[in-house]
Amino acid sequence: MKLFFAQYKTTQTVQATEYPKISDVSTSFLLKTITSVLTKAVTTNTSKSHAKDVFTGACVPQISIENYLLRFYEFLDDDPTIYVLSLIYISMYLELTPDSSLNELNVHRLIACSIHLAYKQLMDFRHKNKRFAAIAGVNLSELNSLEIKFLMIFDFATHVSPEHFEECYHCLLDSVTLEYEINSSPG
Numbered sequence: 001m002k003l004f005f006a007q008y009k010t011t012q013t014v015q016a017t018e019y020p021k022i023s024d025v026s027t028s029f030l031l032k033t034i035t036s037v038l039t040k041a042v043t044t045n046t047s048k049s050h051a052k053d054v055f056t057g058a059c060v061p062q063i064s065i066e067n068y069l070l071r072f073y074e075f076l077d078d079d080p081t082i083y084v085l086s087l088i089y090i091s092m093y094l095e096l097t098p099d100s101s102l103n104e105l106n107v108h109r110l111i112a113c114s115i116h117l118a119y120k121q122l123m124d125f126r127h128k129n130k131r132f133a134a135i136a137g138v139n140l141s142e143l144n145s146l147e148i149k150f151l152m153i154f155d156f157a158t159h160v161s162p163e164h165f166e167e168c169y170h171c172l173l174d175s176v177t178l179e180y181e182i183n184s185s186p187g
Contacts, residue, residue, distance in 0.1 A: 020173075022081060023080075025080060027078045030083055032066070033172055034084075035065050038107060038111070042103055042107050045103045050101060050103045050106070051101075053100065054149045055109040056106045057105045058105075059105075060104040065108070068111060071135060072111075072115050072136075076115070076119065076127065076135055079122065081165075083118070084168060085160060086115040086117075088168045089113075089117055090102070090111070090114050093110060096154065112138065113147060116132055116136070121158055121159075
């Protein structure tokens with residue numbers, strides 16, 4: 001599977017044996033990294049025309065991508081695997097719907113739906129959809145509709161192999177390492 005954010009990575013800067021385990025990386029660091037990746041994708045697609053679907057909102061939400069992710073972190077769960085898996089789900093969505101792109105009108109709904117599915121996939125204890133809808137800032141029927149549409153696009157195949165998860169996690173770390181090196185280089 002092609003990861004939409006791999007395009008921002010031009011070179012591999014860390015050897016595979018040097019990657020920290022996901023349990024050793026703070027969730028807040030991962031959320032900042034995911035925010036950076038999603039913001040780049042949205043910014044890149046700002047001038048493009050967008051296919052409208054059920055994930056396209058009527059207007060741009062007032063909450064930033066970072067604050068939206070932090071809302072889930074604060075009120076839902078702080079397990080970093082949820083957020084990496086949600087990014088994989090967004091990549092899968094973009095791959096399975098080639099006319100779609102991340103943009104200001106759909107990124108929040110895609111985040112909400114992908115975190116919702118990742119949470120259900122990984123966690124033993126589950127919040128009711130009503131609570132999750134409140135955290136996401138959408139009504140319950142809308143959340144249920146988004147979830148069904150997402151699952152139908154995936155043909156209900158939401159399992160991600162451990163190897164693919166690790167590949168995505170490493171790619172995510174590479175993107176932030178590269179960004180750090182670019183931003184901290186003199187000149």
